[in-house]
Amino acid sequence: xxxxxxxxxxxxxxxxxxxxxxxxxxxxxxxxxxxxxxxxxxxxxxxxxxxxxxxxxxxxxxxxxxxxxxxxxxxxxxxxxxxxxxxxxxxxxxxxxxxxxxxxxxxxxxxxxxxxxxxxxxxxxxxxxxxxxxxxxxxxxxxxxxxxxxxxxxxxxxxxxxxxxxxxxxxxxxxxxxxxxxxxxxxxxxxxxxxxxxxxxxxxxxxxxxxxxxxxxxxxxxxxxxxxxxxxxxxxxxxxxxxxxxxxxxxxxxxxxxxxxxxxxxxxxxxxxxxxxxxxxxxxxxxxxxxxxxxxxxxxxxxxxxxxxxxxxxxxxxxxxxxxxxxxxxxxxxxxxxxxxxxxxxxxx
Amino acid sequence: xxxxxxxxxxxxxxxxxxxxxxxxxxxxxxxxxxxxxxxxxxxxxxxxxxxxxxxxxxxxxxxxxxxxxxxxxxxxxxxxxxxxxxxxxxxxxxxxxxxxxxxxxxxxxxxxxxxxxxxxxxxxxxxxxxxxxxxxxxxxxxxxxxxxxxxxxxxxxxxxxxxxxxxxxxxxxxxxxxxxxxxxxxxxxxxxxxxxxxxxxxxxxxxxxxxxxxxxxxxxxxxxxxxxxxxxxxxxxxxxxxxxxxxxxxxxxxxxxxxxxxxxxxxxxxxxxxxxxxxxxxxxxxxxxxxxxxxxxxxxxxxxxxxxxxxxxxxxxxxxxxxxxxxxx
Amino acid sequence: xxxxxxxxxxxxxxxxxxxxxxxxxxxxxxxxxxxxxxxxxxxxxxxxxxxxxxxxxxxxxxxxxxxxxxxxxxxxxxxxxxxxxxxxxxxxxxxxxxxxxxxxxxxxxxxxxxxxxxxxxxxxxxxxxxxxxxxxxxxxxxxxxxxxxxxxxxxxxxxxxxxxxxxxxxxxxxxxxxxxxxxxxxxxxxxxxxxxxxxxxxxxxxxxxxxxxxxxxxxxxxxxxxxxxxxxxxxxxxxxxxxxxxxxxxxxxxxxxxxxxxxxxxxxxxxxxxxxxx
Numbered sequence: 033x034x035x036x037x038x039x040x041x042x043x044x045x046x047x048x049x050x051x052x053x054x055x056x057x058x059x060x061x062x063x064x065x066x067x068x069x070x071x072x073x074x075x076x077x078x079x080x081x082x083x084x085x086x087x088x089x090x091x092x093x094x095x096x097x098x099x100x101x102x103x104x105x106x107x108x109x110x111x112x113x114x115x116x117x118x119x120x121x122x123x124x125x126x127x128x129x130x131x132x133x134x135x136x137x138x139x140x141x142x143x144x145x146x147x148x149x150x151x152x153x154x155x156x157x158x159x160x161x162x163x164x165x166x167x168x169x170x171x172x173x174x175x176x177x178x179x180x181x182x183x184x185x186x187x188x189x190x191x192x193x194x195x196x197x198x199x200x201x202x203x204x205x206x207x208x209x210x211x212x213x214x215x216x217x218x219x220x221x222x223x224x225x226x227x228x229x230x231x232x233x234x235x236x237x238x239x240x241x242x243x244x245x246x247x248x249x250x251x252x253x254x255x256x257x258x259x260x261x262x263x264x265x266x267x268x269x270x271x272x273x274x275x276x277x278x279x280x281x282x283x284x285x286x287x288x289x290x291x292x293x294x295x296x297x298x299x300x301x302x303x304x305x306x307x308x309x310x311x312x313x314x315x316x317x318x319x320x321x322x323x324x325x326x327x328x329x330x331x332x333x334x335x336x337x338x339x340x341x342x343x344x345x346x347x348x349x350x351x352x353x354x355x356x357x358x359x360x361x362x363x364x365x366x367x368x369x370x371x372x373x374x375x376x377x378x379x380x381x
Numbered sequence: 382x383x384x385x386x387x388x389x390x391x392x393x394x395x396x397x398x399x400x401x402x403x404x405x406x407x408x409x410x411x412x413x414x415x416x417x418x419x420x421x422x423x424x425x426x427x428x429x430x431x432x433x434x435x436x437x438x439x440x441x442x443x444x445x446x447x448x449x450x451x452x453x454x455x456x457x458x459x460x461x462x463x464x465x466x467x468x469x470x471x472x473x474x475x476x477x478x479x480x481x482x483x484x485x486x487x488x489x490x491x492x493x494x495x496x497x498x499x500x501x502x503x504x505x506x507x508x509x510x511x512x513x514x515x516x517x518x519x520x521x522x523x524x525x526x527x528x529x530x531x532x533x534x535x536x537x538x539x540x541x542x543x544x545x546x547x548x549x550x551x552x553x554x555x556x557x558x559x560x561x562x563x564x565x566x567x568x569x570x571x572x573x574x575x576x577x578x579x580x581x582x583x584x585x586x587x588x589x590x591x592x593x594x595x596x597x598x599x600x601x602x603x604x605x606x607x608x609x610x611x612x613x614x615x616x617x618x619x620x621x622x623x624x625x626x627x628x629x630x631x632x633x634x635x636x637x638x639x640x641x642x643x644x645x646x647x648x649x650x651x652x653x654x655x656x657x658x659x660x661x662x663x664x665x666x667x668x669x670x671x672x673x674x675x676x677x678x679x680x681x682x683x684x685x686x687x688x689x690x691x692x693x694x695x696x697x698x699x700x701x702x703x704x705x706x707x708x709x710x
Numbered sequence: 711x712x713x714x715x716x717x718x719x720x721x722x723x724x725x726x727x728x729x730x731x732x733x734x735x736x737x738x739x740x741x742x743x744x745x746x747x748x749x750x751x752x753x754x755x756x757x758x759x760x761x762x763x764x765x766x767x768x769x770x771x772x773x774x775x776x777x778x779x780x781x782x783x784x785x786x787x788x789x790x791x792x793x794x795x796x797x798x799x800x801x802x803x804x805x806x807x808x809x810x811x812x813x814x815x816x817x818x819x820x821x822x823x824x825x826x827x828x829x830x831x832x833x834x835x836x837x838x839x840x841x842x843x844x845x846x847x848x849x850x851x852x853x854x855x856x857x858x859x860x861x862x863x864x865x866x867x868x869x870x871x872x873x874x875x876x877x878x879x880x881x882x883x884x885x886x887x888x889x890x891x892x893x894x895x896x897x898x899x900x901x902x903x904x905x906x907x908x909x910x911x912x913x914x915x916x917x918x919x920x921x922x923x924x925x926x927x928x929x930x931x932x933x934x935x936x937x938x939x940x941x942x943x944x945x946x947x948x949x950x951x952x953x954x955x956x957x958x959x960x961x962x963x964x965x966x967x968x969x970x971x972x973x974x975x976x977x978x979x980x981x982x983x984x985x986x987x988x
Contacts, residue, residue, distance in 0.1 A: 044808075125532075214688065217634070226425060246426075602842060
């Protein structure tokens with residue numbers, strides 16, 4: 033090996049300190065220019081700063097590129113800034129939402145929040161009384177009930193699409209897609225008209241769970257389908273070649289191999305419905321005390337609690353709503369982190 | 382054919398029969414049953430909503446879609462004396478705000494999808510993709526409350542600016558001078574809700590742009606933008622339109638987020654900046670609380686119309702996305 | 711005309727018949743090229759001169775760094791994440807990696823043809839040929855003449871002159887590859903890199919492309935990566951043999967093509983060209 037004179041690997045194409053200084057200077061110039069422009073003209077406000085800053089940045093970078101490399105590079109630099117605007121406009125609302133929820137919700141978070149329900153309090157009471165225990169237990173009840181119903185159906189649908197591959201595969205894939213577009217309020221109305229009015233005639237957690245099931249099935253089915261498609265066909269053929277029936281091949285080889293991917297699918301389904309509000313408002317009745325019986329009587333839930341507090345309107349109630357949103361958001365972020373963690377290992381060992 | 386050729390015997394293909402074992406038959410039946418559930422659920426939704434709303438639809442006829450009144454008078458015993466149910470203002474409002482949402486969200490989403498695929502460094506890309514995926518799962522009530530308390534004041538200010546400079550265009554005129562809770566505000570909130578959806582659809586389609594053509598473009602001396610224009614955009618165009626249709630469907634069916642930031646008025650209004658709008662889904666939430674049994678039936682009919690509308694939009698979106706898959710050699 | 715003799719690259723080149731006989735540029739030189747993918751050292755210390763107007767074939771077993779080497783020449787190497795390099799690529803004595811060089815201008819001068827034909831499917835045949843001008847925003851006075859000239863040079867004109875508005879995807883594989891060559895020619899590069907241009911084609915199409923290469927070498931410097939030793943023997947003036955002994959790929963030997971095949975100096979080269987391995 034002629035390693036005695038091997039030079040150091042370099043990246044001549046990467047930006048060098050000098051280039052970074054130049055880019056930074058362009059950025060600073062654009063900042064100052066926008067500041068000066070806003071100060072000298074009758075324009076004012078954050079919007080004006082934002083707009084003029086990006087305008088000047090695009091102008092300066094493309095001007096520089098035009099000067100040093102010509103019109104094609106100038107165009108490239110201008111598009112570069114426009115693409116940056118697009119990305120900024122996508123990120124800004126996310127940042128604003130997260131920041132607002134944390135900032136406004138944190139004052140409403142206390143230990144009592146997780147140990148009390150609202151049976152003896154109203155949303156406009158001081159924050160020290162009442163809590164959202166009933167909402168948390170209710171949301172958990174709803175999630176568990178809808179999981180029990182939607183996971184088998186969702187995974188069976190995915191199995192149909194990947195394992196059976198019958199003549200109905202295409203239409204069913206289309207229907208699952210269509211089902212994911214059903215507005216949540218329509219799902220709520222359907223359960224109202226098909227189950228609540230003719231059969232149970234009363235609000236209950238189960239009614240809400242039925243509607244949530246409809247919304248959850250397509251998410252689980254589509255994600256599971258993607259996961260099952262990742263399982264190499266050789267595994268299935270190996271199973272069949274060993275004399276296994278399709279039933280045994282699927283239950284003993286395919287499903288275990290896809291286990292962590294399927295868990296991800298289920299978690300994403302839960303995240304989809306955890307904050308669903310419209311059908312909850314129509315179907316669960318939203319009680320104020322912890323209701324352990326999901327099949328009779330109104331049941332509280334986080335979205336209902338947030339909605340009720342928000343509509344009560346007083347400062348205390350609004351803080352309650354933000355605190356509820358913070359808890360709900362934390363739940364969804366937790367679910368997503370789990371899903372990420374699991375899908376990092378898409379197919380289990 | 383006159384030539385006499387020795388007859389060549391072509392054997393008939395043998396039939397290969399595999400008789401599935403009983404366990405397999407049961408398995409296939411169960412899985413097929415599960416697979417058909419989506420058909421069953423969609424069918425049941427149509428049947429039940431249709432059955433419940435039949436009476437109102439027969440009473441109102443075609444004017445259920447063309448009229449804007451929504452009124453019901455009952456006597457003390459709860460019997461209906463007179464009723465007029467019309468959805469036109471709500472339908473116009475739904476379409477208007479969903480359309481505004483897509484017009485705003487589409488360019489932003491395409492740009493951020495381009496940013497994620499071709500501009501962002503790898504670590505930032507991974508982080509942003511997770512962030513945008515999480516945002517797609519934010520509950521609508523969060524968008525509603527944030528939109529009402531945080532975003533609406535700014536959007537009203539933008540609306541006033543637009544009105545000030547572009548008010549001569551009929552769509553931007555405002556009379557009376559009311560800007561709060563307008564279809565424009567609802568459209569902006571919906572845009573923020575559907576940006577993650579359109580972004581992730583576009584991002585996936587752009588990521589499938591064939592690498593060999595990307596390299597060919599660069600090898601010909603293309604800048605990044607010239608490469609995107611020549612290779613990525615032609616490849617992803619129809620997929621992006623499909624993604625926009627998916628976003629449109631979602632925006633049309635959205636309930637809570639719109640309800641909090643939109644003023645429901647039973648009068649057709651095409652002026653997007655004026656604080657008077659309509660929305661089918663929000664109407665249902667608005668009227669549900671104190672509705673009499675007969676009015677509930679009218680709300681079911683409204684739900685049916687919304688269901689058909691979103692189904693249609695989704696079907697078109699699906700067709701467009703599928704056709705990209707085929708032509709994307 | 712100057713004659714460049716570099717001690718690092720072999721004296722053969724200096725004595726070769728083609729040096730200095732053509733009036734376009736001074737050719738291409740590489741000085742101590744190394745390449746890495748992450749920590750993986752794939753190419754070590756390549757010094758080669760490519761005199762103007764010659765065809766050089768790069769041969770060697772798979773994975774010896776031939777493709778990586780030519781991708782460092784027109785700076786396509788840097789598209790691979792975590793790639794790194796060392797050394798210099800001199801085009802007319804100027805390092806293409808020097809600071810402030812506009813990489814798009816480099817790629818306009820050093821064209822490339824890929825393993826698999828990759829015409830742009832959304833463009834017609836004519837648009838494909840001229841796509842480089844559009845991509846780099848170049849203006850030419852007479853596009854039709856350029857179009858015809860490039861297609862004639864690529865040996866495709868007679869087959870497509872009546873259907874320039876058909877889509878590029880409607881051509882056969884061999885025709886598509888010649889279309890890609892015509893596309894690379896339209897920006898008038900001075901060097902053309904060809905990365906196994908015939909590996910996905912049938913023998914007939916391969917022959918046509920080889921004719922094209924011979925014909926093009928009258929006006930530009932060509933570097934061809936190939937697995938096919940007969941092809942190297944047929945089209946090239948010089949042949950360089952690359953080999954990896956488990957470590958990074960190295961250049962074992964470079965010589966006029968007939969010498970490499972008739973009396974190689976290195977035992978390993980002889981083993982390879984006589985088919986004893988690889």
